[in-house]
Amino acid sequence: MKNKDNQKDSFQKQTQTGDTTRCGDKSKSKLYKLFEEKEQSNFEYFQKNQIDAPNEIMQYAIIEGIGFNKDEILCQNEFLSFFNIGLEKFYCWTPSDAEFSLLVAKVDPIIKKEKLWKTSTSIFEIAFALSSSLEMILEFDYDWIYNFDSSKKINNQKYLKKREETLGYKNIYTHHKFGELASLIDLLNRDDKFFIACQNIIAAMQNHAFCQICALTPEHLKEHSNQEPNIWERVSLIPKMESAIVQATRCVEAILGKPGDRKIPLKLERVKERWRRNVLIDPDEEFKLGEKSFLEFYYDLFTLRGYASHSLGNLSYQMQRCQTIEAQSFAWVLIKDYYKKLRMKNEKALITLNFNYDLLN
Incomplete structure (x- = not known):
């Protein structure tokens, strides 16, 4: 009797394991299919739309590596003008689904006609390095968005970059910090x-x-x-x-x-x-x-x-x-x-x- 019971238990365990494996395989299969569909959708989107930012449908970019604390002066979905550097206009955006307010650039596509674009991200990198006596050397970048809409959630925007290719971190500043650097930013821009x-x-x-x-x-x-x-x-x-x-x-x-x-x-x-x-x-x-x-x-x-x-x-x-x-x-x-x-x-x-x-x- 014991042998029969053991065989029965063994069979039940194998059956349960097999069912679990099959369920896991199905879940993986569905996940893989969703991933493939998303990749195909992105491929088709990029085939139809320009990728040479900035252009008519891709003038806006989140500045990677910079964030602001949400405070009482900023409301959800607010999109406020902040400052300008040449052909780049900067805004402070507070999307409802983001932990921090973000710095967003609007870049005039005419900038591509210049021999060399002295980017604002490079100016920011230098300004923060100099203000720290070279103790803090940071990296910033543009995260380009197709047909940007500030009323949409951050996760509902269409990006040029894959999400895993972004810098993946933010240095949190006050708005006042950028004001303190105005003289330095100005000289870097014009000289x-x-x-x-x-x-x-x-x-x-x-x-x-x-x-x-x-x-x-x-x-x-x-x-x-x-x-x-x-x-x-x-x-x-x-x-x-x-x-x-x-x-x-x-x-x-x-x-x-x-x-x-x-x-x-x-x-x-x-x-x-x-x-x-x-x-x-x-x-x-x-x-x-x-x-x-x-x-x-x-x-x-x-x-x-x-x-x-x-x-x-x-x-x-x-x-x-x-x-x-x-x-x-x-x-x-x-x-x-x-x-x-x-x-x-x-x-x-x-x-x-x-x-x-x-x-x-």
Whole structure:
């Protein structure tokens, strides 16, 4: 009897397992079919509609990586003008099915006729990096929407990107934070020299990271020491340091140009004139970190760049981290000084960029 009961139990278990497997297979089959149908629907949609954003039916994009706290001044489905940068108009959108308010850009398709589109996302990336003394280097992007309708839920919009291809995170800001950056955003937008210099100083920091604040702080007040790498770390760090030196030099070159022969008095005087025209620092003032004048370091930097960019297959045994930090810090000081000299007052920049004061207040 026991054997028969055991066989019966075994048969029931197998039957139940088989039923469960078949049900699971059916569920998977239905899910796969739904996925295929959605993919086919997207394919057909993209076949019928343009994908070269921005265009007539795809002028709007959510700015990925940026969000705002929902607060008492924002209502669900509200779509409020925020500010403008060139041919890009920005809005604050509060969809009912989103946790945060979003920054949305409306881009005039005529922008594609420009030789190079200096995107607002690149301006935002630089502005936030500079405002944090290069401590916070972020990435933003455009999430393009077909026939955008602010009254629709965020999940009911039709997107150019697949959802798994988006950045998938948001940095949450106040509206006021963007207002504080107005002067910086304005100069980045209108001054290509400043924009290029900033791009290069950020690229240098991404290649060779250190605490920029501490590098220019007196030794007894430093929170972080920027010591030389350990012997087992050095060989891996050399190409990063070399790249950072080249990028720091390109940053300086964007602002001041390449120095002429200092042995020729006329050329040296031209260098000093160009220096005073672009930055507030006197060229003969001491660059304390480099223990020489700014002008001397300026000339020496281009010599150092030559060594860094032309290793000719040889390892740079003489390359030291302190040299790289000095080069990057020199470029950083010039960028800050250039900004001080040419920036617009923030109150005027807010007007120039057409900021919505209701959101700022």
